[in-house]
Amino acid sequence: MHTITLLFILLSAVTVATAFLTIFSKNPIHSAIYLVICFFSVGGHYLLMNSQFLFIVHIIVYAGAIMILFLFTIMLMNLNKEDEVHKPRLQRWSAVLFFFLLCAVMMLIFFQSKPIVGDYDDLGTDYQSIKVLGKVLLDSENGFMVPFEFASVLLLVAMIGAVLLSKKEKSS
Amino acid sequence: MDTAIIIEKSVLIVAVFALTMLMAMYATLAERKVAAWLQDRIGPNRAGKGGILQPLADGLKLFSKEEFLPDTPNKFLFVAGPAISMSVALMTSAVIPWGDKLEIAGRTVIMQATDIDxxxxxxxxxxxxxxxxIMIGAWASNNKFSLMSAMRASSQMISYEVAMGLSIIALLMMTGTLSLREIAAQQSGMNWNVFYQPVGFLIFLVCSFAETNRTPFDLAECEAELIGGYHTEYSSMRMGFYLFAEYASMFISSTILAVLYFGAYNYPGMQWAVENWGVNVANIIGFLALFAKLCFFIFFYMWVRWTIPRFRYDQLMRLGWQMLIPLAIANIFVTAICILWSDGNLF
Known part of the structure; x- marks a missing residue:
């Protein structure tokens, strides 16, 4: 138990530190690399809860695909410090305000929720293997099949939209 | 009990690490020998008998070269690049089943570093x-050619990962598990997956060439256009790490190919060997069988490298997106129909 607490503190420190460094680095590439480290440490939190599938999918999707595309784009655009757009003051202050509002909502959600993973651990229930996840996600009666399929349709729509946007830019 | 497991796993991990290093070392010699053979030459034959000490000589040469650091504001990332390449190339071997099990002093030892779900x-x-x-090292080199190479490497990697993932899905639908140990065990006898998934195997093979940056997909180090590609600015052992990582990942991806599609450690008559010669002997032969299969794939990588010229960049992208991905999706559909048909649920 002690080791896990220690690991949790270590991982949390890395996560928070790299998240802040992502925002405060002047160099966009450094920001992206800090974000990659941040994703890995969040993945470490998943492993602490013994959710192997969530961990590995998180790494494949975020660190392996999205951040590589991000780095690719940043390198391609060759951003410099001068290119940074200065937003008007009103916009910046409203961004800060809405950030804190979002924080409040998330905190309330955390306070309201009941942590259930500990109970599963005590009972020895399998809550993380692919078989259980697949049953929960794709069972049409007491699972989440309809939301799951809707999410995939949403992703498809976003993909088609992105293709359409890039096509339009080329013809003009 | 716990100490025994820790000792057992440490020995296994060190053995796999040593094997990977040794194979990467001798793959460099094998590459030069195969190239020489294909081009009707003799190849390196000065260091040791028939050139057997050549990898040591190469390593010594790389170690004793000057460590050149280019004028870059990102010294840390410049050093980190080859280190990341090397460690990532070595990480995959943790989940590979090298054999079924051994019985040592009454304990059953599973020949796999970790069996995760x-x-x-x-x-x-x-x-x-x-x-x-590659990306971080090339960007930190502060060199236009290296940057171009990083672009090519990353876009190629992302494009071919899609086709590779889709080809794996058809295999998963057939085996019904993600555990490499179970996939290996299901192929006992001659039930090799390649006989049931020939198209999936071909797609996976082509994508492994792209993922390991080997010819005909080594556009990241296309010397006619990009000097040396991502390792233009590297020298000494840092450059050696990049080259070494390529051979290590070639070894690992050959092993994955053998485990997924060519029956892993299984060989015809393994059951008979277990009954008559005991578990240990049968599994050591099994390990040798896996080793022979992966050596064939390493040879195949080299054979292709010295036979087929490099693709052009647009050809590479067209092959990935317009041929391999539709083929992989069609393969998934055909596999699904076959599975339903064999279960009698089609109509």
Whole structure:
């Protein structure tokens, strides 16, 4: 138990530190690399809860695909410090305000929720293997099949939209 | 009990690490020998008998070269690049089943460093992270050619990962598990997956060439256009690490090919060997069988390298997006119909 607490503190420190460094680095590439480290440490939190599938999918999707595309784009655009757009003051202050509002909502959600993973651990229930996840996600009666399929349709729509946007830019 | 497991796993990990290093070392010699053979030459034959000490001589040469650091504001990332490449190339071997089990002093030892539920996804995750070494190192080199190479490497990696993932899905639908240990066990006898998934195997093979940056997909180090590609600015052992990582990942991806599609450690008559010669002997032969299969794939990588010229960049992209991905999706559909048909649920 002690080791896990220690690991949790270590991982949390890395996560928070790299998240802040992502925002405060002047160099966009450094920001992206800090974000990659941040994703890995969040993945470490998943492993602490013994959710192997969530961990590995998180790494494949975020660190392996999205951040590589991000780095690719940043390198391609060759951003410099001068290119940074200065937003008007009103916009910046409203961004800060809405950030804190979002924080409040998330905190309330955390306070309201009941942590259930500990109970599963005590009972020895399998809550993380692919078989259980697949049953929960794709069972049409007491699972989440309809939301799951809707999410995939949403992703498809976003993909088609992105293709359409890039096509339009080329013809003009 | 716990100490025994720790000792057992440490020995296994060190053995796999040593094997990977040794294979990467001798793959460099094998590459030069195969190239020489294909081009009707003799190849390196000065260091040791028939050139057997050549890898040591090469290593010594790389170690004793000047460590050149280019004028870059990112010294840390410049050093980190080859380190990431190397460590990622070595990480995959953790989930590979090298054999079924051994019985040592009354204990059953599983010949696999770790048997996790999501082993196949783990291999995939490590593969997808692999390109960071090239990207970070190339960007930190502060060199236009290196940057171009990083672009090519990353776009190629992302394009071929899609086709690779889709080809794996058809295999998963058939085996019904993500654990490499179970996939290996299901192929006992001559039930090799390649007989049931020939198209999936071909797509996976082509994508492994792209993922390991080997010819005909080594556009990242296309010397006619990009000097040396991502390792233009590297010298000494840092450059050696990049080259070494390429051979290590070639060894690992050959092993994955053998485990997924060519029956892993299984050989005809393994059951008979277990009954008559005991578990240990049968599994050591099994390990040798896996080793022979992966050596064939390493040879295949070299054979292709010295036979087929490099693709053009647009050809590479067209092959990935317009041929391999539709083929992989069609393969998934055909596999699904076959599975339903064999279960009698089609109509």
């Amino acid at each position: 999501v082993a196949l996804l783990y291999v995939f995750g490590v593969l997808s992270v692999g390109v960071y070494g």
